[in-house]
Amino acid sequence: MTEDLHRMELDRVPTGIAGLDLVLQGGLLKGGVYIVQGVPGAGKTILANQMCFTHVAGGGRAAYVTLLAESHTRMLQHLRPLAFFDESVIPERLYYISAFKTLEEEGLKGLLDLLRREIRGHRASLLVLDGLVAAEDTAVSDREFKKFVHEVQMHAAMNECTVLLLTTGGAGPVRAEHTMVDGLIELDDRLFEVRNERSLQVRKFRGSGALRGRHAFRITLDGLVVFPRFEALFATPSAPDRASRNRVQSGVDGLDALIEGGLVEATTNVVMGPTGIGKTTFGLHFLARCSAAEPGLMLGFYETPARLRLKATALGINLEGLEARGALEILWQAQGETVLDELAHRLRDAVRRRGVRRLFVDGLGAFIESAVHPERISRFFSVLSNELRALGVTAVYTLESRDIIGPTLEVPITGISSLAESLFALRYVEVQARTRRLLSVVKIRDSGFDPALHEFEITGRGVRIVGRFAGYEGMLRGYAEAPNAPPPEPTGAPKRRPRQE
Template structure:
């Protein structure tokens, strides 16, 4: 089915923005859906949240429980949610307990109750919470299948969208799974000390969906869903722009080494151990922003106060750009949110501010948010950086590399070629009880560049790079002699320190 076909189907948005994105616009009107998951995963919250969102347009909803839980207790829990609106109860949202009808009159009695209430109240949404009680009362699969079939007939006749909530889940396919229009499965996952909730659209008739697991969390606003970035941006939102030309890195000598500056709309990775000046380089990059080319610092480890102090110490011109609004600083506590939530926030800010210079300080925080061993970070960053490119954003990001001395360079992100078009390496060299700093260019997209190492220092003007490689060569020669001298004296060379 093509993307245009989705718009031909009559949809009922859930009002949960991320979920509607995953579903391609919402649920089909008059459809019958299962929301399943273990206790505590948020089924009841989603059911009520959809109800309150639905009646915001003067429509009516019916919430029927088949559990022993009192409605007063459920409402008490919901009152802390921002979507809860007491004025909608009971005229627009009617809550009923169908357990007595089920016990006294069986499945037919429950169906009669639902049909009568939907018709009488002109409800266009029904949530049936605790469908496991119906399965128990049915006695056998045939009777339960007939109940689901009759319920679907009521949904179609009344054009009423229905949701059945159940704690049953897993790969076992039951008859009702084949009969309904869609299935959403909620689950919790433990990663060492942390827990993450996710949902998956297992089945959905009548439209394309974003497949796979998507993270969500329960907040004071209810359930907040974050579509997986690599699924959302599997293809960039627009064609590649014709952005030939160069953009200054903020350091004149570095521009010379790069062959004239950074290619526009490219992605640059700045690697190096702690203390080499990666953040300082990023601040100098942002200091070339303007009202016409706004900048954004999206950082994790440096709080706003620490960033302000660093700017005052090494990049004072940036202060005026921040005060004028040409550059914005956005701090994200590294343990505060989910990976896709970070990506969502970043995309929103880039769109809203029409950002052209983006500095992401601390890529390790995104990797940590992806979860150890998840294997997601590469695909996430590839999709995100592809989108930045088509939006005309020139991106620079930093990553800490622990050991960068010797013949090999190891990074925690694996293949760098797919993540960055330009690679800048900052390193320490220890010589005669002193640490020297060297910078080198490893790669520039479709360009010639200066591959030689240059010494640099840091000052109140930021990173100051030597115009020639002479001093760097002297440092390396002295370093090599020191290593050789120690080896010839029968001693093991000193441990090569990265910080």
């Protein structure tokens, strides 16, 4: 009985679109009929054509039938710059045909006959009907249109031809054709204040599961690239978590002695502090310990790789040498209109590609600013941290606090304590009219640490923990005072020396 059920499972037809097959958990089902709907300009035509070209490149045959769409010549001109476009497959394996005249003169029956001839005559295993709304407008009744959709389903199943029906529309009342087809994929392009973000949602997928919710996508020179929502795709980490008590050296002179030998392996660690305090420098020291056994990765947003290499050299850290040996890779992402899930997938792909064990992300604020839905941030970072831990990555993130000097350190992420095993706070403190740098270990989960405030300095050899900052009060307010210290001398004009006679 089990073998019979296995044989009854339908074969998959991959879309060939990066990320979309992950959302669809393998692709569309062979012989299924799917509606692809969306607002004008959302990307329906590119999606369908990209799937056609990818399908024929894999040995299939496809027919693209248009009703009220742009002319084929114009459409192909727009597609030519895209990487998937291959003119050599037209018209032998990918055939374009206009059915508008047939629809006008012969109605839905004539259109159905044309589709049947195209499927059989070209032995098409994939068919696209671009402009379903025109067919619906031609129908004399809802019943006739339902019958048309039903007939299309019958011919698709009989000939094992997967069919895409493209139409304009968005979220709204459920229509009859939505209940009849095997799946409904909705594309959207929304404005969030001053920026747009495209998204895709599988609203229905009969006979299979799919990742729920909206998933961001871009239209690039490679075509559509879909970024499955990270919380949905990795709700369960891709590998079992293996907790460890091993320690990873921080690379900062004097820091490991404060935290029982180093950072706990495969954990998330946050270095927080105001601008200029030395957060990036801490991260560079962490990367300086990369090796063939502990490959490293840096994802940065604020300083280009060239500037980082120069900065590291001034600290006595040879990033270029580490890169040349293959021990380190630097990824740089300019802070433009980046997509939150795109960053996460790019980061994870780089980690898996090189088996990264040391990760430095400078800084978390860029992820926060990339989110068009800020309420996602806590869940997003929780899932990202869990996935990186499961991959055996010891991660160090920087997080910038708002105030340069003051009594509070505001964390812009709700629940940061539950997301990170370790939290290091860097502060400025004013002592006798000069600023000094302090480090405090706020927490290290399941480990002991020295809770005292420690002064550190940055020299030509990098960061060095000087020692405990004792003998002063009020340091966490930003202004240190020595108990019973005499009041400072008033500032004024220097005293004149008596005139010599």
